Amino acid sequence: MAPDKNANRSNRIPIEFLDSDETDADDGSSSTGDDQDATTMTSDNDVMPDEEIPDHDDAPPAPSPQADGSPADPPPITGGPEVAELVATRAELKRLENEVKDLRDSLARRQADFENYRKRMERERSETYARVVVDIAAKLLPVLDNLKRALETEASVEASESDEFRHFLSGVDLIYKQLNGVLEALGVKAVPAEGEQFDPHLHEAVVTEPTDDYEPDTVMQEIVRGFKVGDKLIRPALVKVAVKP
Secondary structure (H helix, E strand, O other), rough: OOOOHHHHHHHHOOOOOOOOOOOOHHHHHHHHHHHHHHHHHHHHHHHOOHOOOOOOOOOOOOHHHHHOOOOEEEEEEOHHHHHHHHHHHHHHHHHHHHHHHHHHHHHHHHHHHHHHHHHHHHHHHHHHHHHHHHHHHHHHHHHHHHHHHHHHHHHHHOOOHHHHHHHHHHHHHHHHHHHHHHHHHOEEEOOOOOOOEOOOEEEEEEEEEOOOOOOOOEEEEEEEEEEOOOEEEEOOOOEEEEEOO
């Protein structure tokens, strides 16, 4: 900021040098005026001009260096569109992360539900298949029993019987074996009976006989064969059981 010129003028001190030989007032006044002008010019030369005085208020402050000599860090950005954009980007990223997490949880739940549905459908299909097989086998077992009874008569046929009857019995035996094979392919199996320990879950005792030839509660004879599909019993075996005499 330039110094005030009025202040410079007030600092000018006029100096008057008097000559002892001069007595004339007019000459003295003239001489004194010249000396004052010279002194005034000298004082004016000692004052720094306005344009040479540096203006410290307009100069930018120099950044202070760090202790290790590196330049000072720039001041942090406290506002502006860049900060707003950064905040918006972080918020959008957080929203997308939450959305991805929700989608993954939903996918895991759907996969678990589908797996439970698949297992339930397989179980229901197996149960339906077993139930259908049981129904079919229950209707075919009486036919199988009649074929077996027909074959048992072959032992009582005398040698005098005709060959045509023997061929008929051979055909019945073939049908019996074929039907029995079909039932076995469906998973229908005969219940073991003769010689086995009596099991009320598999056997039905229709006759008991006191005897010492078998241990008590032993199946002596199978009267009607029983069948089951897997662990499901179609019909129990009708048996004769030995008891203690």
